[in-house]
Amino acid sequence: MASSIIQDDRIKRLNDKDCVEGAYTLYWMQQAQRSECNHALEFAVQRANENKSGLLVAFGLTEDYPDANHRHYRFMLEGLANVANALNRRSIAFVVRNGKVPDLVSDLARDACELICDRGYLRHQVEWREIIANEAPCAVWQVESDVIVPVEIASDKREYAARTIRTQINETAKGFFTDLSTTSLEKDSTRLSVNGLDLTKIDDVLLQLSVDDSVRPVDDFKGGTSQAKAKLKTFLSRSLGSYDDPISVLDPAVSFLSPYLHFGQISPLAIAIEVQQKMGVSTDAKDAFLEELLVRRELAINFVHYEKEYDSLKCLPSWAADTLDKHESDKRNHHYSATELENAETHDPAWNAAMIEMKHRGYLHNHLRMYWGKKIIQWTNTTAHAYRTALDLNNKYFLDGRDANSYANVAWLFGLHDRAHQERPIFGKVRYMSADGLRRKIDVDTYVSQIENEFESL
Ligand SMILES: Cc1cc2nc3c(=O)[nH]c(=O)nc-3n(C[C@H](O)[C@H](O)[C@H](O)COP(=O)(O)OP(=O)(O)OC[C@H]3O[C@@H](n4cnc5c(N)ncnc54)[C@H](O)[C@@H]3O)c2cc1C
Structure with missing residues (x-):
């Protein structure tokens, strides 16, 4: 109403x-x-x-x-x-x-x-x-x-993880799902x-304006509320219903709304209300989407609001900082400088394709962002260098970069809002992601050839 x-x-x-x-x-x-x-x-x-x-x-x-x-x-x-x-x-x-x-x-x-x-x-x-x-x-x-x-209603403290804020945020959200008339x-x-x-x-x-013009605008995203609403309309009619299915690389069931949310060109409340009201879509698909838009996005806002060091490794939970420290001098089989990474000059075609897509499209699917970020930890010589490289590239190329989500998710690569996993080289107890892990989520070969075809000549 x-x-x-x-x-x-x-x-x-x-x-x-x-x-x-x-x-x-x-x-x-x-x-x-x-x-x-x-x-x-x-x-x-x-x-x-x-x-x-x-x-x-x-x-x-x-x-x-x-x-x-x-x-x-x-x-x-x-x-x-x-x-x-x-x-x-x-x-x-x-x-x-x-x-x-x-x-x-x-x-x-x-x-x-x-x-x-x-x-x-x-x-x-x-x-x-x-x-x-x-x-x-x-x-x-x-x-x-x-x-x-509102951030203080969602929680009065910095939360540890999605599981510690989910119930409170889902419960209180009911009182705020009121459409706003003009x-x-x-x-x-x-x-x-x-x-x-x-x-x-x-x-x-x-x-x-004297602004850094080394990063060019992208074709796939034009700014503005009318563009955001068009993306939302397409998402609701074509993709929301399969949001909880495994992704197709060629046609991922995502909203592409993060740049518009970052610049406040569309309201998260308006999106959530339209999603809830959409007929003919399963509750599971709607809930899966609201888990991201409401729980994960507002967990990131909780993080930057309550954590003064949100853009520094000092924000990590002590278990993650300690385990990364312990494994800092572990041998790396591959080692790349920040420039080699930015130029997509690694041995890994999937990683290079993700870097190229990020540079030219200003956007990546979440699974690819995870893989991209985890490999930076694996292929750079110190945790501090990996963190700085990932955050800088994230904020330079993504249209949705420089967001609360950027700081929370880059820190997530290093253990924020996550739990300890089985100990292994370099990562210690921090979650790892392998090339096979990516293959289980997306069709890597199709993805790489798609990116090569689309951006090779650029
Ligand atoms: C290493 C890494 C870096 C990331 N950097 C950014 C960033 O700079 N800016 C950014 O907005 N998101 C970032 N994310 C989170 C997520 O990947 C993007 O929000 C999502 O891919 C945006 O695409 P979409 O709008 O099509 O998402 P959809 O799947 O359609 O989701 C809808 C909305 O839910 C929110 N959302 C989705 N996934 C997440 C998530 N994991 N955490 C928090 N909110 C989420 C976003 O606001 C998104 O627009 C990052 C994730 C990782 C792993």
Whole structure:
């Protein structure tokens, strides 16, 4: 059922200042880059109507966003162009400005009655909110919209594994499966005059930005909510029903939604509701998908929220750190530098194909990500070097990189959220994955020839 009610658990005051006289109510959009099923946006509309003010939505584009390159910026700008059109249709003003995010938001906050922001969980996102809540002369509200269950409701501590958070998250999720309807903005705000970047000319915007352009945009993924919804529609009609079946390499039954989730171009709640409501699909298939979207994804968010060292090996459980340490000097039969790995110059055609696909498509199926990452541990000389190489390549090439999922899953390769296994060379008690293990999951030969055919000439 559609409702404009935003659960109190999603809302938090970030300072104790009052609502003041101002030219507009300001929504600083950063994580939830969408106009649909965005609790922060709907809350901002409600506050603007209450304040009898217009609504300005502002996005801060910074050239030195951690680890971002041309591939990420283009995808994001395509999404922001979608947001601009959608907000315009709702008579809401939207501005994207380039600069230091806290400075440009604080600048706009000087003329605001109130400021509303959404919620990302990485270190710099938290720091930006703290600075802005301090500097804004008005009340600042945070509204959490990129999880199904608000992170502190899911758990009040860092969880050990999926098994320790699953019951609580599945139980509490029931209270949050409420679709969100839109509230009309009473005061047309499209005439608010604020200068920003022209999103009808993304190429020009990209030329103005000094960002790393060594990683090119990809053909298979275009950014934006409309693209995300098209992917979801295809997934629901063609693949959800076989989500719990073994994968076909040529046509994997996955949603391809991770880049859109990463940039907040689609809401996890909206996806989950559509999955639940889909007729003619088994409960097992739906549950298997929700295990990933709800339990695993929100376990990763629990991890970056409660673990300060989420991007360092210090985050590992002690059993994993100890066993890797004990086996660090074990002999490696193959040894590659970070450059050889990045150039896909190993003896293993399946691994090379995965690296090539990652570089050119910006995406890999989960089984291939596992194999790719486990082999980096096996073929590099220290755990620290393996961790840094895997995380750097992950964040450089994946469109969904630099996400809570990136940090949790790269650390998972080294034992995070996992249990001890039978001890073996190099890995110690950390889970191992062999080439045969990959062969049991996918048709490796077909996969390798498919990648060679598709990307050989590039
Ligand atoms: C070494 C390694 C690195 C990874 N790096 C990333 C990364 O940088 N960014 C990223 O989003 N995911 C990462 N993952 C998790 C997972 O592989 C991807 O989320 C998934 O493959 C994305 O494809 P999809 O959207 O088609 O997934 P689907 O199977 O359609 O799943 C739907 C959604 O559920 C979530 N999900 C699926 N699998 C996982 C998982 N294992 N853990 C947490 N959430 C999951 C994602 O949000 C995904 O979009 C990594 C996994 C491994 C093993």
